[in-house]
Amino acid sequence: MSAFRGTGRAEGFDLAVALRRFVPISVLVLLLGASAIVAPGTLSFSALTGFVSDAAPLLILVIGSTMPILTGSIDLSVAGIASLTGVLVVQLAPIFGPWTCLVVLLIAIAFGALQGFAHAWLQIPSFITTLGTLSMLSGLSLLLSNATAQPLPDSDPFITLLSNTTFGIPNTGYAVIVVVALLALLMRYSRIGRDLFALGAGERTAVMSGVRTIRVRSFAFASSAGCAALAGLALVSVTEFSSPTLAGNLLLLSIVGVVLGGTAISGGVGGLWAGVIGGLITAWLRVATVLIGVAPTAQYIVFGIMALIAVGLTTDRGKIGVIK
């Protein structure tokens, strides 16, 4: 895994880099330890399996969001894609039958690739591209579902698979491992992994060295959209209902997860492993805030502040001349 870490500064000991690398994992361990002391039941097997099915959608979302952020872009449309996925599964089930989920996943990946292409080829800033598509996607889910929650078709094989458990562990947990393994192999054994970091670390240099920006960006956004769709499927496999606003509050959480893991919002620093750690911290924090008695309504405040602190600590300010 260490191969996927930032390629920013190789030589010499840099305190900031070392902090970025080891702080997230220590925070995770400390969090787990603290909650084990406060409420010993939280680390029991049954509690942990519950945590897995609660955390899996968020983890997948965070891993997906990491990819565009590594290139220095950002994908704000992930929550919209995840919500629309559930709605589409219900809408398309009569047409595609058992293949519905696969079709929806492919649609999402194609949409993400198109989004990345539009952002890179038309040179529209990624945040405005994805803010626009977020608005379109949430409008579309409301329109298609007529703003109501609908029951899922109960015979869908993929959703049944996701909602089952193997050896006592929810299958969504295995889905996270599959996603990470797939992306890790792709990034390790094809040049796309290094290209992602190259774009984030210094785009001009990367372009001059022959990195195909448009292709890399399309890949980053396609994988983020694909992960978002899978996260949406994992979500509806738990709720068994599709709702047009199901994933609405996951947008901020997914970005919080990315930065908490040590992936810099300025790009080029971080990686898949950081995404996994950050996602786990965020998911665990969501549990921990309930444990220590923070009202669910106040969670927004906690996560908003967490996001600001994490970004403040991890942004590489030297790289951005003018902060907009």
Added chain:
Amino acid sequence: MKLVAKAGEVPGQPASRSLRFPARPGRWLQSIGPVAVLVVLALAFQLASHNFLSPGNLAAIAEAVAVPVILATGLSFVILLGAIDLSLEGVMATSSMTVALLAANNVNGHHWGIWAIVAALGVGVVFGAFNGVLNTYFRMPSLIVTLGSWFIGLGIASVLFPSQVPGIRDPIVLGLASTQFAGLSLIVFIAVAVLAIFHLVLNYTHLGRMIYAVGGGEATLVATGLRVPLFKLAAFMISGFLAALAGLLLSAQLGDGNADIGNGLLFPAVSACVLGGTLLSGGRGGAIQSAIGAVILEVLNNGLIQIGAGPYVRNIISGAVIVTVVAISGLHLRRKLRIVK
């Protein structure tokens, strides 16, 4: 004086620029285009539904567009810097809950009257200052800062939310929406006044010129030794103030405090700015342009409903509008090797 001339040279106000250089047709099209779109849309809807331009419907459009115009005016200040303010919905939620809980209401014993209004507006200024300080002094991207404060605002509003919906009973606050002049509510006149005042601020004050200059070339401006962070801070505070005003007016209209009051108003505000010709890269556009953008969106919305399209089409259209307009307005820059994140 020399300073002012310098600010004009950086892609400053369209007026001073067109005096200096022969106007190019693209520029001219950019400023007249939105108005032309507005006229064409209005005529098309009139042909399609026949009562689009009736006084009743025009008044309805004016009522509906008042709050979006206020939001777009505030947002213009931040977008002119080249930054973005995503926290509008959160600020509106907090200001709505603040006014509902501090003015005379059916939940607690407070009856601050006009001071409740002041407090609600103050909340917006504080949010703006928070965004501005984090963006300028802590050097964090405005996108992330305001994304964070968007959710912090929503969280504060939900925490403040009492056991039941706080209904506003204060005559002053309710009067903001119920007072009528010439068939239009006070809200419309407030919106016009806000637009006029902040248009003047942008075009005839030092602060306004500096905001254009920051958007035109921040690095140059920093090099001149001007206190750029102060101008940016002021822009964020104005945006927060006007978002709070919008939240206050909507609460007066609804008659209660609501954490979801700003729901779905951010995207139309951003697309209004973009549609009116305020560039997201900063430095070009203005309050009036953004207001025209807001009117276009409302005309489109109203016309589509009259034709029979559903209420959710609005989101889809404003999203499509943002992407399309930004893409088209940036097309001529594609030849350069630009780094777009």
